[in-house]
Amino acid sequence: MILPVYLCGQQVLRKVCQDLPADYKDLDQLIGNMFETMYNADGVGLAGPQVGLDYRIFVIDLNVFADEKPEFKDFKKVFINARITERDGEDVVAEEGCLSIPDIHENVTRKNRIRIQYLDENLNSHDEIFEGYKARVIQHEYDHIEGILFVDHLSGIRKQLVKGKLSNILKGKTNCSYKVKPASIK
Numbered sequence: 581m582i583l584p585v586y587l588c589g590q591q592v593l594r595k596v597c598q599d600l601p602a603d604y605k606d607l608d609q610l611i612g613n614m615f616e617t618m619y620n621a622d623g624v625g626l627a628g629p630q631v632g633l634d635y636r637i638f639v640i641d642l643n644v645f646a647d648e649k650p651e652f653k654d655f656k657k658v659f660i661n662a663r664i665t666e667r668d669g670e671d672v673v674a675e676e677g678c679l680s681i682p683d684i685h686e687n688v689t690r691k692n693r694i695r696i697q698y699l700d701e702n703l704n705s706h707d708e709i710f711e712g713y714k715a716r717v718i719q720h721e722y723d724h725i726e727g728i729l730f731v732d733h734l735s736g737i738r739k740q741l742v743k744g745k746l747s748n749i750l751k752g753k754t755n756c757s758y759k760v761k762p763a764s765i766k
């Protein structure tokens with residue numbers, strides 16, 4: 581089932597999310613819905629708060645880039661109750677966007693390498709290191725479960741420049757091809 585994507589301005593996007601309870605019912609259904617919602621919106625990552633849930637869960641699928649970059653083949657993952665334990669390597673700048681902040685694309689500086697502990701869709705635990713674009717997407721999604729949005733990383737000047745677009749999103753003035761839930765709708 582395709583879920584509405586909560587837009588910037590919705591309170592849930594600002595919450596530090598809680599761990600997903602071990603006995604959470606319908607986890608498979610939630611994960612299926614999150615992937616479906618993400619694919620429908622042409623996204624490569626989606627986090628719990630973006631579908632209105634303040635739980636530490638996010639999904640990522642980079643297969644869309646696999647033709648150009650074979651390293652992304654089969655990179656379809658679910659991260660539950662994740663904790664980033666290390667961030668190091670170089671600072672890398674690259675453009676990001678977000679399904680919750682339509683029509684805004686801005687450069688964000690992030691560390692090139694992370695170490696993360698998480699549970700997968702079968703609740704098996706992992707402790708892994710990711711680098712490059714994978715590390716970037718994971719950090720973007722991880723920010724969501726910490727109540728952080730990518731525009732928070734922008735410098736004062738860039739923030740000023742996207743202000744108008746952000747206020748349109750708050751008012752629900754967006755041109756999304758997917759179903760959304762703007763802050764103006766309770």
Ligand SMILES: [Zn+2]
Pocket residue numbers: 677678679680720721724
């Ligand atoms: Zn996002």
